[in-house]
Amino acid sequence: MPFIEESDLFExxxxxxxxxxxxxxLLDQIKYKNKELKRNRxxxxxxxxxxxxxxxxxxxxxxxxxxxxxxxxxxxxxxVSIDSLEVIKNRIDNLKEKNEELSNVKExxxxxxxxxxxxxxxxQVKSFVxxxxxxxxxxxxxxxxxxxxSFYTYSLGNFETIEEARDFRFQLVKMGFPDAxxxxxxNGKRLKIEDPY
Numbered sequence: 001m002p003f004i005e006e007s008d009l010f011e012x013x014x015x016x017x018x019x020x021x022x023x024x025x026l027l028d029q030i031k032y033k034n035k036e037l038k039r040n041r042x043x044x045x046x047x048x049x050x051x052x053x054x055x056x057x058x059x060x061x062x063x064x065x066x067x068x069x070x071x072x073x074x075x076x077x078x079x080v081s082i083d084s085l086e087v088i089k090n091r092i093d094n095l096k097e098k099n100e101e102l103s104n105v106k107e108x109x110x111x112x113x114x115x116x117x118x119x120x121x122x123x124q125v126k127s128f129v130x131x132x133x134x135x136x137x138x139x140x141x142x143x144x145x146x147x148x149x150s151f152y153t154y155s156l157g158n159f160e161t162i163e164e165a166r167d168f169r170f171q172l173v174k175m176g177f178p179d180a181x182x183x184x185x186x187n188g189k190r191l192k193i194e195d196p197y
Contacts, residue, residue, distance in 0.1 A: 004175055012171070016157050037102045044095060051091075119186040121165035121194065122155035125177055148190045155183065162194055 129151060146153050156172070159165040165182045172180040182194040 004172075004177065008175060012156065012168075020158070040098060040102055044099065047095070118160075119184045119191060121159045121162050121182055121184050122157050123165055123169045123172060123180050124153050124155040124183050124193075125172065125180045126154040127151040128154070146185065146188065146190050153183075153190065155185075165194070 127148075146155065157165065157168050159168065162182060162184075169180050169182050184191040184194055
């Protein structure tokens with residue numbers, strides 16, 4: 001069996017840990033954006049309600065005063081402030097832009113949630129008959145210990161795509177693990193052994 005230096009293994013795990021930390025930060029940002037999305041949606045609905053009530057009130061008041069003026073002076077012309085229409089148009093455009101941004105954040109969050117339910121890929125480097133994982137260490141993360149049939153398997157890395165897992169396998173083969181192979185997992189169970197190329 002090939003030998004891997006513990007420092008090399010730690011370096012590989014550090015790279016995987018960095019990727020996992022980035023994913024966790026991204027998930028935190030997505031959760032924050034999702035809360036912001038809900039808050040902005042509520043604000044938008046409240047603003048739309050108040051704007052509608054204001055416009056109806058203004059229209060009613062204007063209609064009432066115009067009716068009173070037309071009784072007193074029938075030749076009064078209806079004047080509309082162009083500035084106020086521009087302000088309302090700009091406000092509507094701003095709300096549309098915010099709505100599009102929030103929609104993009106929501107779509108990204110839903111896509112990430114979908115990927116979390118999908119299968120992952122890992123590189124299996126060893127299997128054991130007994131559940132004696134002396135290779136395991138508290139400082140190593142991104143490792144999978146899975147019981148497949150009557151064996152306990154030891155795999156490194158959690159990858160979303162098979163290409164990433166194949167690249168990692170290639171690095172392990174270069175380090176002296178020619179028997180390493182890529183396997184797919186879902187919900188903590190191995191689905192199948194993947195084609196290495």
